[in-house]
Amino acid sequence: MKRERPDPAGSPLPLNRRIVLAGIATLPLALRAKAARAAGASEDFINEIGDQALDVLRRDELSKEEKLVVIKDLLDRYTDLDLLAKLVLGRYWRTASAGERDAYVQVFRELVMKTMADRLHEYGGETFEIVGSREINDRDSLVATNILRPSGAPPIQVEWRVRQYDDGQRIIDVVAEGISLVVTQRSEVGDIVASDGMDGLIEIMRKRLDHDPGTTGG
Amino acid sequence: MSAATRPAGGRHSPCRVGGVLFAPVIMLAAVIMLASAAGARAQAPVYDPIEPVNRAIFSFNRVIDGLILDPAQQMYGYAVPEPAKTGFRNFLSNLTSPITFLNDLLQGERERAGVTLGRFMINSTLGFFGVFDFASVVGMDEPHTEDLGQTLGVYGIGSGPYLVLPILGPSSTRDAFGFVVTTLALDPVTYIMSDDAALATRIVSGVDTRYQLDPALDDLERNSLDLYASTRTIYLQKREAEIRNGAPVTDDANYEDIFNEEFEESLE
Numbered sequence: 001m002k003r004e005r006p007d008p009a010g011s012p013l014p015l016n017r018r019i020v021l022a023g024i025a026t027l028p029l030a031l032r033a034k035a036a037r038a039a040g041a042s043e044d045f046i047n048e049i050g051d052q053a054l055d056v057l058r059r060d061e062l063s064k065e066e067k068l069v070v071i072k073d074l075l076d077r078y079t080d081l082d083l084l085a086k087l088v089l090g091r092y093w094r095t096a097s098a099g100e101r102d103a104y105v106q107v108f109r110e111l112v113m114k115t116m117a118d119r120l121h122e123y124g125g126e127t128f129e130i131v132g133s134r135e136i137n138d139r140d141s142l143v144a145t146n147i148l149r150p151s152g153a154p155p156i157q158v159e160w161r162v163r164q165y166d167d168g169q170r171i172i173d174v175v176a177e178g179i180s181l182v183v184t185q186r187s188e189v190g191d192i193v194a195s196d197g198m199d200g201l202i203e204i205m206r207k208r209l210d211h212d213p214g215t216t217g218g
Numbered sequence: 219m220s221a222a223t224r225p226a227g228g229r230h231s232p233c234r235v236g237g238v239l240f241a242p243v244i245m246l247a248a249v250i251m252l253a254s255a256a257g258a259r260a261q262a263p264v265y266d267p268i269e270p271v272n273r274a275i276f277s278f279n280r281v282i283d284g285l286i287l288d289p290a291q292q293m294y295g296y297a298v299p300e301p302a303k304t305g306f307r308n309f310l311s312n313l314t315s316p317i318t319f320l321n322d323l324l325q326g327e328r329e330r331a332g333v334t335l336g337r338f339m340i341n342s343t344l345g346f347f348g349v350f351d352f353a354s355v356v357g358m359d360e361p362h363t364e365d366l367g368q369t370l371g372v373y374g375i376g377s378g379p380y381l382v383l384p385i386l387g388p389s390s391t392r393d394a395f396g397f398v399v400t401t402l403a404l405d406p407v408t409y410i411m412s413d414d415a416a417l418a419t420r421i422v423s424g425v426d427t428r429y430q431l432d433p434a435l436d437d438l439e440r441n442s443l444d445l446y447a448s449t450r451t452i453y454l455q456k457r458e459a460e461i462r463n464g465a466p467v468t469d470d471a472n473y474e475d476i477f478n479e480e481f482e483e484s485l486e
Binding site for chain 2: 161
């Protein structure tokens with residue numbers, strides 16, 4: 001497939017034209033991804049997100065805030081944060097009132113974004129490779145990746161659970177070295193709700209949100 | 219930072235006490251484990267009947283970590299050159315690999331046992347008593363570790379009640395049992411070294427483990443809502459992953475239940 005690539009040195013095209021061209025050029029890719037649910041569609045999806053994230057992280061000319069805007073957008077677009085919030089709360093979701101649910105999902109989203117912001121500076125030249133994927137059922141797949149470290153230390157194995165929706169795919173869990181994000185958060189949250197109730201949980205999450213990361217940790 | 223967040227890996231005990239003292243502990247652990255193990259693998263992923271006691275020991279461990287282990291690992295990280303750290307890790311990993319070999323066999327993993335044995339033979343000789351990982355240089359499979367707790371897990375024995383051990387950190391009844399038996403009866407460190415040398419080796423190993431885990435512990439401390447609960451679930455998940463020997467997490471029925479359609483619908 002031929003892609004229109006503007007000459008990087010002094011491109012004659014205005015920026016918006018270039019974006020349109022890029023969109024047209026990638027349209028067949030997008031269509032193909034939608035048509036072919038099987039055979040590596042979820043691998044392509046993870047690969048695409050990874051490439052976009054690395055592309056932003058590597059651009060030294062961007063400030064931390066500028067990077068954060070793009071990364072947050074990727075996170076919001078390609079992760080089903082509402083489902084994550086629900087799964088993390090587990091059976092307590094059922095008994096929570098509508099108001100509690102809204103407040104919880106809101107603070108959950110903010111906390112995910114804040115954690116991402118805190119971790120942004122930790123990027124140290126890591127890259128990734130797709131190891132393989134398997135279909136779990138008719139809507140979920142698990143994509144295995146290796147996070148490769150520049151130091152040559154053994155790669156970190158990260159698996160991505162990807163769900164197919166009518167309008168595209170989204171990540172619904174991340175499993176690093178066998179440790180699942182959903183399972184881990186569920187365990188924390190369950191303990192807190194059991195002892196302090198929904199109000200207590202939302203309160204603790206809000207506090208964590210206001211917490212300056214620089215004041216704790218070694 | 220927390221000593222308690224350091225998994226009590228079979229080879230990383232910073233303490234060596236005489237076998238006589240340990241004997242009652244083994245008996246006790248065996249009784250608790252057998253009483254609780256039957257059918258335990260099907261139970262909920264977190265089983266922590268003595269949580270108040272565990273939380274108290276966890277807090278104690280955090281104090282010890284702040285006073286001793288964290289400063290020690292910082293000094294170690296600063297003072298010991300990287301090649302020396304790697305050499306020490308290689309040496310100890312090679313020395314204790316017969317434990318892995320034995321457990322590979324007990325688990326019926328003949329191929330993995332072959333890798334462990336081959337690596338041991340190459341590294342013990344060409345690798346200068348294991349200090350250099352020559353086996354990896356010549357393209358042998360990456361090393362893995364197996365311990366008795368994992369073997370019992372492969373046999374279908376559940377982790378039993380979650381335990382936090384003083385100084386050693388997170389464990390479970392099954393894993394603590396395996397750890398004690400291994401340290402007393404199987405660990406080559408116990409056999410080939412004098413008591414003092416074995417103690418010193420285990421202390422350095424503990425500090426090294428703490429050093430390697432430091433970034434992860436930092437992150438956990440910053441982002442966890444309840445450090446005790448996250449440490450517990452991470453320990454238990456990590457052990458389950460080790461028992462699966464690389465099979466994906468989706469093989470775990472407890473995990474799949476979370477994403478089960480009916481369950482999700484009940485959340486609507």
